[in-house]
Amino acid sequence: MKIKGQIAEVDFDGIKKEINVAIVDVKVGDFVMVHAGFAIEKMEPDLVADIQGYLNKDEK
Amino acid sequence: MKNKKIIKKIKETAEKIGHQVNLMEVCGTHTQAISRFGIRELMPKNVTLITGPGCPVCVTAQKDIDAIISLALAGVPIATYGDVLRVTGQFGNLNEAREKGAKVFVVYSVEEALEIQKEYPELVFFGLGFDTTVPMTAYAIKKGLTVYSTHKIFIPAMEALLKMGEIKIDGFIDPGHVSAIIGTEPYQSMKIPQVITGFSAEDVLAGILMLLLQIESGRIAIENEYVRVVKKNGNPKARRISFDVFEIGDGLWRGSGNIPGSGLEIKKKYVKFDAKVKYKNILDKVDFSKSHEPVGCKCGEIIRGLKTPKQCPMFGKVCTPDNPTGPCMVSVEGGCNVEYRYNKK
Numbered sequence: 492m493k494i495k496g497q498i499a500e501v502d503f504d505g506i507k508k509e510i511n512v513a514i515v516d517v518k519v520g521d522f523v524m525v526h527a528g529f530a531i532e533k534m535e536p537d538l539v540a541d542i543q544g545y546l547n548k549d550e551k
Numbered sequence: 552m553k554n555k556k557i558i559k560k561i562k563e564t565a566e567k568i569g570h571q572v573n574l575m576e577v578c579g580t581h582t583q584a585i586s587r588f589g590i591r592e593l594m595p596k597n598v599t600l601i602t603g604p605g606c607p608v609c610v611t612a613q614k615d616i617d618a619i620i621s622l623a624l625a626g627v628p629i630a631t632y633g634d635v636l637r638v639t640g641q642f643g644n645l646n647e648a649r650e651k652g653a654k655v656f657v658v659y660s661v662e663e664a665l666e667i668q669k670e671y672p673e674l675v676f677f678g679l680g681f682d683t684t685v686p687m688t689a690y691a692i693k694k695g696l697t698v699y700s701t702h703k704i705f706i707p708a709m710e711a712l713l714k715m716g717e718i719k720i721d722g723f724i725d726p727g728h729v730s731a732i733i734g735t736e737p738y739q740s741m742k743i744p745q746v747i748t749g750f751s752a753e754d755v756l757a758g759i760l761m762l763l764l765q766i767e768s769g770r771i772a773i774e775n776e777y778v779r780v781v782k783k784n785g786n787p788k789a790r791r792i793s794f795d796v797f798e799i800g801d802g803l804w805r806g807s808g809n810i811p812g813s814g815l816e817i818k819k820k821y822v823k824f825d826a827k828v829k830y831k832n833i834l835d836k837v838d839f840s841k842s843h844e845p846v847g848c849k850c851g852e853i854i855r856g857l858k859t860p861k862q863c864p865m866f867g868k869v870c871t872p873d874n875p876t877g878p879c880m881v882s883v884e885g886g887c888n889v890e891y892r893y894n895k896k
Binding site: 511513514515516524526527528529531532534535536537538539540542545546548 | 553556557560632659660661662663680683684686687690728731732753757760761764775776777778779780781782785786788789792
């Protein structure tokens, strides 16, 4: 990702697009979630919910 | 592999619950994901997935549709997100207005509207959508774009559904992108099991499992499956931009009517960019008492989860995505459109 002012060049799996980043705090190298041409939040792709924990859960 | 394990655990948990459970998704992208991945068909007999008011185009009130078409027909250039063009009101739709010579532009982003405005300074952007698109419109207003706002905040609509009590809702699959902006805290106002999920098959299945586990154990919590995007405090910068420009007022919803505290109007300090004020002379001449739902259209009931698309006699017969009667069939996030594309038979 390259940032020029409020516009960033975002790489979508090899396709590069210009995205507005005015409503997020991001830096080059960050992953972002994009909606209607705007980055709406910084993404942390490696952060996942503990689904295994839920699979092992036996609540009562 | 993991999905199979989640589905197995969903079945086991539903069996332990033993009674009928209704889970409502309130995000158009979740509506699409559930149908695209065939998740509804994977549910145990006692678990029903119900579509709620998550499609922004669908919930836009007929009055606002008639207003924007009136402006277009009066010669005001209009820019809007694509689906709106085919929503029909008492003066036809924006597509037809364009055929009659009106300047109507489809945009993917407000950035494109700002570009068009350079050539058409009188351009009005039809601002629609929930908490996710509000900061984008606010950004564009600060850059000088004139807007007709139908923007809404989402939680009051969920609260209204619970308050109306027309349908038993045992848990909400909370919207992913709205939550990216507002965070997890605002959902605390509703004392009902809720899970924020992402949009992959695994995300949605995991969200359903998390809801069922809450219901089985009698817990009521706001859980977040979509941790890679949604933070507890959401996106405060986006909210600051939104509420610098907009203030909360009444919101008019197709299906639910007026929901106090759910609408967003442009603040006085940005009044020169408020199309409702700027073009009051045109809008005052429109007879909004004639702004009715299309005859026979059940979109309002489908949005509230009271009817499924297939319970509408027009579904797939006179009303199809190529020839839609109401907005639920127009929008790619609408319950009828999604049902037609993925599950027509």
